[in-house]
Amino acid sequence: MATDLLSIRPGRASDAAQIAAIYEEAWRATYQGVIPHLALERMIARRGTAWWRRALERRSATLVLEFDGQTVGYAGYGQSRMRRTPYQGEIYELYVRPAYQGVGFGTELFDMVRIKLMDHGLDGLVVWCLADNERACSFYLALGGKPVSEGIETFADVTLRKVAFAWASSNRSS
Ligand SMILES: CC(C)(COP(=O)(O)OP(=O)(O)OC[C@H]1O[C@@H](n2cnc3c(N)ncnc32)[C@H](O)[C@@H]1OP(=O)(O)O)[C@@H](O)C(=O)NCCC(=O)NCCS
Numbered sequence: 029m030a031t032d033l034l035s036i037r038p039g040r041a042s043d044a045a046q047i048a049a050i051y052e053e054a055w056r057a058t059y060q061g062v063i064p065h066l067a068l069e070r071m072i073a074r075r076g077t078a079w080w081r082r083a084l085e086r087r088s089a090t091l092v093l094e095f096d097g098q099t100v101g102y103a104g105y106g107q108s109r110m111r112r113t114p115y116q117g118e119i120y121e122l123y124v125r126p127a128y129q130g131v132g133f134g135t136e137l138f139d140m141v142r143i144k145l146m147d148h149g150l151d152g153l154v155v156w157c158l159a160d161n162e163r164a165c166s167f168y169l170a171l172g173g174k175p176v177s178e179g180i181e182t183f184a185d186v187t188l189r190k191v192a193f194a195w196a197s198s199n200r201s202s
Pocket of ligand 1: 129
């Protein structure tokens, strides 16, 4: 990969439309046939440009990955939402446009989020992933994540299993 064409920077309100488009593309490609159709469409409709503009204006921590002038991925992160956990940081979401998956962009975003979490004094990291999302589970396992907890997520009348992957310290391999 030509790394000089790649950059990762904090998201700003003017990225809202691009991020909403990535969210929509990635959700359709990943969750069609997993999450019931209506629930999937509702989630996508809720997370449109206006939602993202508000979130970015409130300065929610978001990183945007650009490649060759195109916005191709983003990650949202912050304090862990798990109670009584040794993992202080959390990736809330990490999405790469389907056409750009599998060439290392997800790893680049993941590594940069870890640096940002460390900068904020948050040690350790957790990320939740639907168990049916095999690609993402393989991705987090390949990055050294350990499955540490399970839960459920309900979409309409369908209940899906989710898994928390964790990294014990700021060092990706631990
Ligand atoms: C999951 C996701 C973020 C991974 O990003 P990516 O850019 O495709 O991943 P990378 O190219 O950096 O892959 C890193 C490693 O993950 C693993 N991996 C990636 N895609 C995989 C696949 N389809 N099957 C198995 N392992 C896979 C591999 O070990 C890979 O390393 P390798 O290329 O040396 O074999 C991306 O596929 C994505 O956005 N998916 C849709 C949204 C999503 O599911 N997000 C996570 C929600 S929790």
